[in-house]
Amino acid sequence: MTANDVFFQRKQAAAVLKHGVLMRYPPVFATMTGSTSDGGRVVYLDGYAGPGRYEPEGDEAVGAPGSPLLAVRSATTIAKWSRDLHCIFVERKPQYAENLRQVLADEAGADLNYDVLDGDVQDRLDEALEIAGQSPLLAFLDPFGTALPYEMMTRQLMGRDSALKTEVLLNLNLEMVWRIGGLITGQEKDSEQTTSGNSATLERIDAFLGGDWWRDTFTAARESGEPGSAARAAQTVATEFRRRVLAATGFKSFSVPIRRRPHHPPLFLLILFFRHQAAPYQFNEAASGANAEWREHFRKIDLSEDLARRRREEPPDLFGEDLIISITEQEARDIEAELENGWVTTIASNIRNMLDQTSSLRIEESFADIYGATLGLAREKHLRRAWDQLHDTGFVHRRDTTQKIRRQTIRRRD
Ligand SMILES: C[S@@+](CC[C@H](N)C(=O)[O-])C[C@H]1O[C@@H](n2cnc3c(N)ncnc32)[C@H](O)[C@@H]1O
Structure with a gap:
């Protein structure tokens, strides 16, 4: 073979x-x-x-x-x-x-x-x-x-x-x-x-x-x-x-x-x-x-290995298994939410640092620096949240919700 x-x-x-x-x-x-x-x-x-x-x-x-x-x-x-x-x-x-x-x-x-x-x-x-x-x-x-x-x-x-x-x-x-x-x-x-x-x-x-x-x-x-x-x-x-x-x-x-x-x-x-x-x-x-699918794939493998181990070590308890599955699913949602919040914070901080040096950022041109360490993990929805947070603090102008985000420019408020 x-x-x-x-x-x-x-x-x-x-x-x-x-x-x-x-x-x-x-x-x-x-x-x-x-x-x-x-x-x-x-x-x-x-x-x-x-x-x-x-x-x-x-x-x-x-x-x-x-x-x-x-x-x-x-x-x-x-x-x-x-x-x-x-x-x-x-x-x-x-x-x-x-x-x-x-x-x-x-x-x-x-x-x-x-x-x-x-x-x-x-x-x-x-x-x-x-x-x-x-x-x-x-x-x-x-x-x-x-x-x-x-x-x-x-x-x-x-x-x-x-x-x-x-x-x-x-x-x-x-x-x-x-x-x-x-x-x-x-x-x-x-x-x-x-x-x-x-x-x-x-x-x-x-x-x-x-x-x-x-x-x-x-x-x-x-x-x-x-x-x-x-x-x-x-x-x-x-x-x-x-x-x-x-x-x-x-x-x-x-x-x-x-x-x-x-x-x-x-x-x-x-x-x-x-x-x-x-x-x-x-x-x-x-x-x-x-990448999100890939994390989910591993979560399911880990869960099935855990269930298999419990079945070997403890008497079968299907009700217990349902509970474990629903708890791990809730945990997975919490972990994902935490990851995503972290990415939004990183992106917002990258934008803030870049706008300390210049007054505007064209997204398509600067997106790799805007995402920084979150590149390949975070995507547009996280960038949108970071932009909105920075707008809420009064640091940047509002984004245009009618235009594609990648074609837009983030402008610092003076
Ligand atoms: C990693 S597998 C491809 C997997 C496939 N892309 C997928 O994701 O389902 C590589 C394949 O390339 C074929 N292969 C290797 N060298 C090749 C060559 N020089 N020209 C064409 N096919 C080749 C192999 O027989 C094998 O089926």
Whole structure:
């Protein structure tokens, strides 16, 4: 059984956050970019598509939807708003590609446009870009390990005519970087130990990250050797990678960490590469909603583990279980409310500090600083509350409730 097979047998915790973002962001991208495209056509390229569905878990009749099913569901939803989301799926493993065709035949509406391309995304990229033509394109790259070589990602995908709307969503495997980075720190001790297999692995990462620069970056960042330093070094490599992509292509980026459990180091970074100013604001809305779902997912796992433990240790008491469930639900609501109040306080304090230096803040331009540490967690509703609180204290002018908040400017009262 391969790592792939294990992956698709159970919807992993990390997939909850990834899929939460995928349910939310592509429809927004398509709605925004499709307003000016021919026939409302927008293209979504899923370069590492998988079999379409996970294997059923427990007593489930069908498994959780994979990224392709989420995409065709989004396509069905936004068709109501005259957006034609054409999905292109590429999958290398023949058995998964076949399964994907079956899942889509069963579940995609008859009027949806989609293609399933077999084989390596590197070999099918030209064809996919030809299908995309002049339409806005959102490319999702979600391999297990390394994704498209850097040159292909930056020159072919991000190198599309700058008049065309293009975004790339890359799920960067940090755990892979820190595990493979371990080969270099080991290699430094005794270069004789480097096997040809390790060299091939290192070269694959070099191709993906755009050179072997990351080896020095990783080694330097790992120097302390403290627990967790490899995970932090992988994040340093990711930060430098994003900086290089920006310098080479002009694409800025916004990243959301994906963890197996709260307080664990991030295993993946879901990175959106974009040009348009509205993108990070909307992506943050998606990340915040997905993060709320992810917290709820863990709460339910913790609760079911707790109930299972009680059943083992104490005589069954179903009435007691109902009580425990309703108490934990109330507690969860209280914890969420407390978290959200904290975010509102942080955002209000960020706005106050920024308005001590300047008289006005354009939200779309400054939203990353406005959210600060709450980026990816808080969203517009929290920003609205923070603004209203600051208005109530007389510090800023009132917001315009008839306009989109992201297009507004917060002005200090003098
Ligand atoms: C992490 S899984 C994708 C999961 C899927 N995006 C989801 O969320 O449901 C990666 C998939 O990419 C496929 N794959 C790996 N390398 C590939 C390549 N070079 N070209 C196309 N597909 C590839 C694997 O067979 C696997 O099914």
